[in-house]
Amino acid sequence: MVHFWSIKKVFWIRTGLGYDKLLLLKNNKVEELKPKEEKMEEQLAALIEQVAALKLKVDTTNTMFAETYYYLTIPLMIIIHAGFLAYEMGASRLKNALASGVKNILAFAFMVPTFYYFGWWVYWAFPTGVTLSTGPMELSGLAYANSIALPWVESMGPNIADNASGVFWGAFTLFAATTASIMSGAVIERIQVVGFVILAIVLGSFAWVVAAAWGWHADGWLVTKFGVHDFGAAGLVHAVAGFFALGVLMNLGPRIGKFNSDGSANHIAPHNLPFTVTGLMLIIVGFWGFLMACVILPGEAFSWYDDKMATIYGTPITLSALSFNILMGISGGIIGAWAITKDPFWMMSGALAGIIAVASGLDLYWPPLAFLIAVAAGCILKPCATWLENRGIDDAVGAVTVHGTIGLFGLIMLGVWGSGYPALDAFVEEGAAPKITLYGQIIGAAVFFLVGFVPGWVLSKILSVLGLLRVSPEAEEAGLDMTKVPSQAYPEGITQSSTPIEQ
Amino acid sequence: MGSQFTDWAQATGPMYMGANGIMEVVWTLISVAVCIWALSAGSKHELDAYKKMKK
Numbered sequence: 001m002v003h004f005w006s007i008k009k010v011f012w013i014r015t016g017l018g019y020d021k022l023l024l025l026k027n028n029k030v031e032e033l034k035p036k037e038e039k040m041e042e043q044l045a046a047l048i049e050q051v052a053a054l055k056l057k058v059d060t061t062n063t064m065f066a067e068t069y070y071y072l073t074i075p076l077m078i079i080i081h082a083g084f085l086a087y088e089m090g091a092s093r094l095k096n097a098l099a100s101g102v103k104n105i106l107a108f109a110f111m112v113p114t115f116y117y118f119g120w121w122v123y124w125a126f127p128t129g130v131t132l133s134t135g136p137m138e139l140s141g142l143a144y145a146n147s148i149a150l151p152w153v154e155s156m157g158p159n160i161a162d163n164a165s166g167v168f169w170g171a172f173t174l175f176a177a178t179t180a181s182i183m184s185g186a187v188i189e190r191i192q193v194v195g196f197v198i199l200a201i202v203l204g205s206f207a208w209v210v211a212a213a214w215g216w217h218a219d220g221w222l223v224t225k226f227g228v229h230d231f232g233a234a235g236l237v238h239a240v241a242g243f244f245a246l247g248v249l250m251n252l253g254p255r256i257g258k259f260n261s262d263g264s265a266n267h268i269a270p271h272n273l274p275f276t277v278t279g280l281m282l283i284i285v286g287f288w289g290f291l292m293a294c295v296i297l298p299g300e301a302f303s304w305y306d307d308k309m310a311t312i313y314g315t316p317i318t319l320s321a322l323s324f325n326i327l328m329g330i331s332g333g334i335i336g337a338w339a340i341t342k343d344p345f346w347m348m349s350g351a352l353a354g355i356i357a358v359a360s361g362l363d364l365y366w367p368p369l370a371f372l373i374a375v376a377a378g379c380i381l382k383p384c385a386t387w388l389e390n391r392g393i394d395d396a397v398g399a400v401t402v403h404g405t406i407g408l409f410g411l412i413m414l415g416v417w418g419s420g421y422p423a424l425d426a427f428v429e430e431g432a433a434p435k436i437t438l439y440g441q442i443i444g445a446a447v448f449f450l451v452g453f454v455p456g457w458v459l460s461k462i463l464s465v466l467g468l469l470r471v472s473p474e475a476e477e478a479g480l481d482m483t484k485v486p487s488q489a490y491p492e493g494i495t496q497s498s499t500p501i502e503q
Numbered sequence: 504m505g506s507q508f509t510d511w512a513q514a515t516g517p518m519y520m521g522a523n524g525i526m527e528v529v530w531t532l533i534s535v536a537v538c539i540w541a542l543s544a545g546s547k548h549e550l551d552a553y554k555k556m557k558k
Contacts, residue, residue, distance in 0.1 A: 159517045
């Protein structure tokens with residue numbers, strides 16, 4: 001017998017002596033209502049299922065975002081290479097424009113497989129020094145590198161369970177290719193292509209990677225022992241590449257006609273300055289991808305944190321910090337170089353120098369301070385390049401100064417202004433992290449200088465002895481395009497307008 | 504080389520051709536050899552070009 005218990009939808013059903021079933025009228029159907037405990041258990045199970053499904057969706061979204069984030073840094077960094085290509089080809093004389101382009105393209109092409117073969121492994125094997133031992137974070141050493149970075153392990157190819165290795169490897173490969181391009185501009189118009197490619201491989205897949213392992217890895221001995229902080233790689237990418245180039249230039253020698261018998265220098269003008277300046281602007285565009293790739297996103301197996309972005313050292317950072325200080329750096333560098341030179345080549349080089357000067361501390365600088373440091377970098381740029389030229393070094397694009405000198409300047413500036421900050425954070429006991437100091441930054445600068453200069457000088461000396469470094473004087477005078485490309489950049493020539501606009 | 508997968512549900516880890524075999528090493532070494540050959544051939548072409556220019 002059913003009694004009407006509620007005026008709405010719930011009914012008690014009487015069976016025998018008592019009421020023992022509750023019925024619910026739902027969608028015009030009568031359903032049995034279960035005891036309270038049983039109902040709660042079912043609801044809890046359903047809730048757990050919903051939370052698990054939601055977590056899976058959130059995790060998937062986070063993983064896809066992280067993978068896409070690093071993936072997109074790769075084409076952005078390829079813009080750096082489009083820029084270096086235009087920069088070098090424009091800076092060359094008409095007779096060498098294509099040969100400079102070939103050299104630059106090949107540096108990129110050989111960097112990719114060689115970084116796959118051994119560059120990536122070096123980064124994970126070397127952080128504690130040359131002993132290949134495991135560091136305090138247990139993210140380094142021979143065994144760790146062998147497990148994740150040998151070219152035949154599971155993480156080095158398509159793997160449905162690994163959304164990180166490929167994009168990280170890709171981003172680091174582009175860092176490597178950037179170092180090769182930095183050297184490439186300095187040595188145009190007289191270096192042999194194959195000799196240059198060998199130098200590029202050693203710089204990009206070994207020398208700078210050792211510097212990165214030591215100073216850009218949470219287990220790196222420069223970080224754990226000296227508190228070196230180089231967020232945007234002013235020292236370990238730019239300075240290493242710039243001083244590697246200096247070592248090469250010392251053995252390569254100047255272009256024919258660069259210096260007079262009394263030692264004074266002649267200006268060898270670029271054949272296409274607008275192309276060079278545009279190339280520099282492209283490099284700056286690409287550096288947004290470079291610096292973006294220096295950030296560790298949250299919430300993944302590789303992340304320092306679940307809830308915030310971090311630097312490669314596990315210290316906090318935001319993309320807003322990068323936006324403030326990169327833009328201030330660009331502007332300061334341009335203004336500083338303009339104040340001293342009024343020359344568009346040096347102004348755009350100043351923009352690049354401005355970024356490099358503040359790169360070590362992009363995460364920490366107050367923007368007006370970053371601006372002032374960049375202005376200083378822009379101001380010292382041309383005098384430093386002239387100083388080098390007066391010592392018989394023919395750096396065709398100022399790479400040693402822009403990347404080498406300013407890279408070390410930036411690294412040391414962070415020691416001047418940023419001393420006292422903890423250099424590590426995640427997984428380090430409170431108060432136990434090494435501190436950023438001027439002393440540590442100077443040690444880092446000295447190490448990065450040597451890691452760049454020594455292999456550059458030694459290897460170029462060996463190549464010189466083997467006859468693989470410099471082109472023949474006949475080829476240099478005739479022009480490398482027709483000697484070995486063989487083709488002309490402008491087969492119809494470049495002529496002045498017959499009707500200048502002002503007439 | 505192909506694959507041992509008979510359907511994609513089995514793909515829970517590495518899914519490249521020749522996974523978990525010896526071929527990763529073989530293809531790596533062959534590709535290294537190609538790079539060395541390319542550099543060697545490039546150097547010969549370059550040095551020949553300089554010799555030709557001298558004549």
